[in-house]
Amino acid sequence: MTSLRHGDRSQAVLLLQKALNQRGAQLFADGDYGDATEHAVRAYQLKAGLVADGIAGPKTRAALLGADCSRLLGNIHLVAAAKRLGVDLAAIYAVNEVESLGEGFLSNGKPKVLFERHVMHRLLGTPRHEGDDAAALQAHAEQLAATYPALVNPRPGGYAGGTAEHQRLAQARLLDALCADESASWGAFQIMGYHWQALGYASITDFTTRIASSEAEQFEAFVRFIEADPALLKALKARKWAQFAKRYNGPAYARNLYDVKLDRAYRRHADCGCGQKVAA
Template sequence: MKITLQQKQELARQFGISLPMLQAFLEVESAGSGFFSDWKGQPRIKIQFEPHWFKRLLPGDILKNIYELWDKQEKGKVKLTDTQKLLLHNWQIAVLNKVDVQQAEWQAFNCAFAIHPDAAMQSASWGLGQVMGFNHKMLGFASAGEMVEAFKRSEYEQVKGMLHYLENKKGMMAAIRSLNWNKVAELYNGSNYAAGGYHIKLAKAYVKYSKNGQIA
């Protein structure tokens, strides 16, 4: 399940980047690990559930129904069924999610999954590279579910998938190879990347892994 140094080296060569470049990405995106121990002590893939994407990707008829039920509940116009109450309960937990510990991320994701599995999987980022589920086609997967199942198998699959994404993201590999961390950060994390110092973190991580041939 844990990716080995040899596998990292092989993937870096395959995709034409240096190992320190790859190591920097993995450290900054997910602290160098694609899994965590859940509340039962079992390994579980790391995620970040994004409520704003879930709202966008949820089919319109479901979204409309939720808003109508919410309005009726707030105004006391109708007595909701247990199924309707559960729907609104799941919706509230899902859409209030912020960047949080993994247990909270998974709680929000599971509530979203109960409403619409595909939209939920597309609306979360997964594993070592924290690749969003809606990017599954760029990685060569037919669906977000197919991508998630592959990523659940091992960190190797997560890193390989992330590299396929980087390879297909216009301008990304050129920015990485030229060590243009500002451009890398913008392409990977959006125009607000500087607010979190993402480019600085990448640059520092790259220097750390490059220094004295340190690659662990």
């Protein structure tokens, strides 16, 4: 199910307008996603407990059809994060819109994951405890890489996507369960498992269990990630989108226009009236 947003004109928009009217909106159903339709979408999202971003994405359209929204990210979570981080609410809307994958769960109910074989290779060769033999660990990592190159490899790649990523993760767990879970990115915001300790989780199991429970917990991990990086938080507060994107998305941020997308999203949400300053 595709997302509908301001500026769209289609039969799907017409059906959206009719569904909103059935829930109290008073739109002229003309198939044109203009200001009135965006405001009606935000109003419905607030009523339904969804993120009020004005975009009729799969979650909003599914909610209109009566789907269960209990595990989805809610507007209250974004408002709380803005207060907690001391940033504009519109900035939180922007990073949620651009940096999330839209949905944190797959159709089978499992959280979205992406297994990184090059991270698995690095972690297998990294000493964790006093007395660990670094050379022996590295040799073991190289042996596994030679035997299971799809799961342990100094080079990234081998992605299968979707539910197949859970199959890759399950296979990697047979080699080393801890390293496997730490070598995957988790949830809508794709937080790497190896960050669990720095983000204040009791264990990797605590981290993955919470991520699997709801999008709110996935967003909590994202907020903790920002809190743990003072430079990232400073860039967000100042709305220095290029600096924020470089630290969060990596060197390829410019090629993928993350900073441009963040700026555009922020301006759209600020213009709608949700960009009020939130006290720290």
